[in-house]
Amino acid sequence: EFYLAQTNKYEHLNALLHTFPEEALQRATELDEQRAAGKTAGKLHGVVITVKDVIAWQQHPLSASSNILKNFHSIYNSTAVQKLLAEDAIIIGINNCDEFAMGSSNENSAFGPVKNMLDETRVPGGSSGGSAVAVQANLCMVSLGSDTGGSVRQPADFCGIVGVKPTYGRVSRHGLIAYGSSFDQIGVLSHTVEDASLVLSVIAGADDFDATVSTLPVPDYTSAIAEKRSTKPVLGYFKQTLQHAGLDEEIRTTHTNFINQLKADGYEVKELDFDLIDYIVPTYYVLTTAEASSNLSRFDGVRYGYQATPVKEELTEFYSANRSEGFGKEVQRRIMLGTFVLSAGYYDAYYTKAQQVRRKLYEQTKLVFSDIDVLLMPVSPSTAFKIGEKSSNPIEMYLADIYTVFANLVGIPGVSIPLFQHSNGLPFGLQLMTKHFDEVSLLGLADALL
Numbered sequence: 001e002f003y004l005a006q007t008n009k010y011e012h013l014n015a016l017l018h019t020f021p022e023e024a025l026q027r028a029t030e031l032d033e034q035r036a037a038g039k040t041a042g043k044l045h046g047v048v049i050t051v052k053d054v055i056a057w058q059q060h061p062l063s064a065s066s067n068i069l070k071n072f073h074s075i076y077n078s079t080a081v082q083k084l085l086a087e088d089a090i091i092i093g094i095n096n097c098d099e100f101a102m103g104s105s106n107e108n109s110a111f112g113p114v115k116n117m118l119d120e121t122r123v124p125g126g127s128s129g130g131s132a133v134a135v136q137a138n139l140c141m142v143s144l145g146s147d148t149g150g151s152v153r154q155p156a157d158f159c160g161i162v163g164v165k166p167t168y169g170r171v172s173r174h175g176l177i178a179y180g181s182s183f184d185q186i187g188v189l190s191h192t193v194e195d196a197s198l199v200l201s202v203i204a205g206a207d208d209f210d211a212t213v214s215t216l217p218v219p220d221y222t223s224a225i226a227e228k229r230s231t232k233p234v235l236g237y238f239k240q241t242l243q244h245a246g247l248d249e250e251i252r253t254t255h256t257n258f259i260n261q262l263k264a265d266g267y268e269v270k271e272l273d274f275d276l277i278d279y280i281v282p283t284y285y286v287l288t289t290a291e292a293s294s295n296l297s298r299f300d301g302v303r304y305g306y307q308a309t310p311v312k313e314e315l316t317e318f319y320s321a322n323r324s325e326g327f328g329k330e331v332q333r334r335i336m337l338g339t340f341v342l343s344a345g346y347y348d349a350y351y352t353k354a355q356q357v358r359r360k361l362y363e364q365t366k367l368v369f370s371d372i373d374v375l376l377m378p379v380s381p382s383t384a385f386k387i388g389e390k391s392s393n394p395i396e397m398y399l400a401d402i403y404t405v406f407a408n409l410v411g412i413p414g415v416s417i418p419l420f421q422h423s424n425g426l427p428f429g430l431q432l433m434t435k436h437f438d439e440v441s442l443l444g445l446a447d448a449l450l
């Protein structure tokens, strides 16, 4: 009841596209009754959760915040949702997001932007902006987002909360609407590292419905991180990330001072050379738009969603009308970019080249983690910016993803933790990354530092 009241109180932030008050209360009552009748409580008994509008929940709306899927209802549960429900969670609503998870500000939703609770003239970050604000404004205890290039970590950073992107393949993507399939991963937004760890323990693990998900056993992250608290992992940072010209001066100094503080606290911190930094964003946008152009070809108005009226007789015109009216501007831009880099004559120059860079990044990353345990980085070059400030300049918006897309390019896990406050009054955080499937070290250090 508390959380449902909060959703009413903060409705104007536009963090939730749908809430299900009666269903939620009924489920809460049922869970209480089951418990009273002697049934063991699940790990998330009574935990109030919201999920991003790209994660399928049976018989509930699923639109990717796009007009092309407006009024579409999922006929099945994503594996992540299935697992939450099996552990007695109560899902109360669906989070607004950037259309098809494309964006860094949540301004690309067909259903209006989400507002940052700390300053309603500012963006909450994206694309999981609704999931971040839902936690920030206490509309739920934790939320699920998806992270293809930072969409969990960056909105967490802008909203002053915790955001965890697991290793690629840690959480099943079954029932997650695909953006860039080789990058996408479901993540958790929460107030504490412990909360995120508990939810991750529930949603992670093998799944017959996703061939890319790992069969590695899932640790009990909550108890594993508690054990980690006494150890001091070897830390490192890339010299080039803090030297980057686009980085806000105050964020730069804060990070530099924090690194010095860590050293003073007895951590070993290594400065590393990483000369591929300028290739990260271009590589990410070539590869993800390529994958998106292919993934989104299924939305043609025949199998799913929006059909333009009057219905066009000629097939190409039919597709074109449905897709031109159904998809928003940013999604169309990316479909065109992706189609371009995959087209005959340009494929080798862009797509193949970007794949080669991705492989190089992967190999360098392996070397990095033979030297250190945890990599430190800013999350975003700035704090939350004004609504409308960057929306007319997509390149500028893309470049701001510089610190987050790296983890997705190489598949490693990352977390952002809200450690700092800017003199402009807004929060910003520290990003930690580890080698693949080392979430225990990642969350352990995050918990120790927060």
Ligand code: GLN
Pocket: 101, 102, 103, 104, 126, 127, 146, 147, 148, 149, 150, 151, 152, 179, 288, 401
């Ligand atoms: N901002 C990045 C993009 O627009 C990341 C999005 C995401 O992680 N879903 O692609």
